[in-house]
Amino acid sequence: MLMKIGTVLDVPGTVVALDLCVSEERLAQVQGYVFDSPMRVVGQIANHAGAVTLEFRVTASLRVACDRCLKETVQEFSYAETHIVVRRLVSEDEDEDGSYVLAEGECIDPEEIAVTDFLLELPTKILCKEDCKGLCPVCGCNRNETDCGCMKDQTE
Numbered sequence: 001m002l003m004k005i006g007t008v009l010d011v012p013g014t015v016v017a018l019d020l021c022v023s024e025e026r027l028a029q030v031q032g033y034v035f036d037s038p039m040r041v042v043g044q045i046a047n048h049a050g051a052v053t054l055e056f057r058v059t060a061s062l063r064v065a066c067d068r069c070l071k072e073t074v075q076e077f078s079y080a081e082t083h084i085v086v087r088r089l090v091s092e093d094e095d096e097d098g099s100y101v102l103a104e105g106e107c108i109d110p111e112e113i114a115v116t117d118f119l120l121e122l123p124t125k126i127l128c129k130e131d132c133k134g135l136c137p138v139c140g141c142n143r144n145e146t147d148c149g150c151m152k153d154q155t156e
Contacts, residue, residue: 006106008047009087015046018056022111027060030115036061036074041114045085052085054101058114067125068134069142079121083113 008014022039043056059078083101101108133143138150
């Protein structure tokens with residue numbers, strides 16, 4: 001969804017609110033993740049004395065398998081993001097940290113920016129609970145649900 005922001009880029013003091021849900025079709029294109037609910041994006045794009053910023057909070061629920069016990073779980077994640085919006089970059093090396101958003105043709109795609117930021121913020125390891133015990137390496141049972149005793153047998 002392209003959003004025209006020419007007025008915001010040109011007129012200091014202009015503020016445009018963002019409140020959108022990323023479509024299920026767009027989220028279905030994300031490889032490796034299953035979204036349990038639509039992704040919500042709430043924020044604003046504002047011109048403060050010629051400096052244009054895009055600030056938003058992105059919230060979504062993912063259906064994931066725990067990285068320790070493989071139990072399916074639904075977890076909600078929420079991240080605040082801020083970018084500086086520019087019409088052009090002086091050089092390719094200028095945006096090493098990804099803080100700039102390029103407004104090509106005076107348009108931005110807030111859905112694409114939000115999805116990309118969300119995926120970059122996700123933890124590398126997702127657990128069903130902080131103290132997940134994982135699977136038994138001997139018999140494979142979920143050690144959160146049962147104490148199989150296999151590890152005791154190995155130490156004797």
